[in-house]
Amino acid sequence: GQNIDQPTEMTATEGAIVQINCTYQTSGFNGLFWYQQHAGEAPTFLSYNVLDGLEEKGRFSSFLSRSKGYSYLLLKELQMKDSASYLCAVRDRAGGYQKVTFGTGTKLQVIP
Amino acid sequence: DADVTQTPRNRITKTGKRIMLECSQTKGHDRMYWYRQDPGLGLRLIYYSFDVKDINKGEISDGYSVSRQAQAKFSLSLESAIPNQTALYFCATSEGARTSYEQYFGPGTRLTVT
DSSP states (O other), rough: EEEEEEOSSSEEEHHHHOOEEEEEOSSSSEEEEEEEEOSSSOEEEEEEEEESEEEEEETTTEEETTTEEEEEEEOOOOGGGGGGEEEEEEEEEEEEEEEEOOOEEEEEEOOO | SSEEEESSEEEEEEETTOOEEEEEEEOOOSEEEEEEETTTEEEEEEEEEETTEEEEEETTTTTTEEEEEEETTTEEESSSGGGOOEEEEEEEEEEESOOOOOEEOOOOOEEEEE
């Protein structure tokens, strides 16, 4: 099975930088995703990491350390529209299938 | 047009009723999924299908059944709805070939069982 932990809520200021952490425990790790979900809407894909290191994509970056079971999502130059929940999701091999398990999400509030 | 559609978008039903939620996709993906989302519990997998002839239970399949009518269609049924099945339900799709594939989610169905 999997255990995924991320903070429940965070608040940050417009224009600032925020880091959302995710820790996980899994027996057959095969990739980690970050999704953004605005209230009442569908999750949308942000990033994917399978190797250690930092992946940068515009204002958003995602980092992975497989040995530590740790990832973070870094949001720079925060905008009000970044207020949303951020879901960490881990893929692992289970019975030959690649299954994805989602964390409970971190609700980010961006304030002026 | 949206790539992944769900019908209905909202539904209120009574305990004991049978209800079907439908999902259609135009992305040509083989893999389809049904999740439910509850406050504080995140997205939980109900069923998944890797092709028309392959259907598998997820972590919370009790009380639910599914049908993969075609590559593009995957429906979720609640045979006898109960109040604790009140939730936001999402259908999702993904490609099968690459391990880096992300999931594409439909807009969700908000189901209330009274």
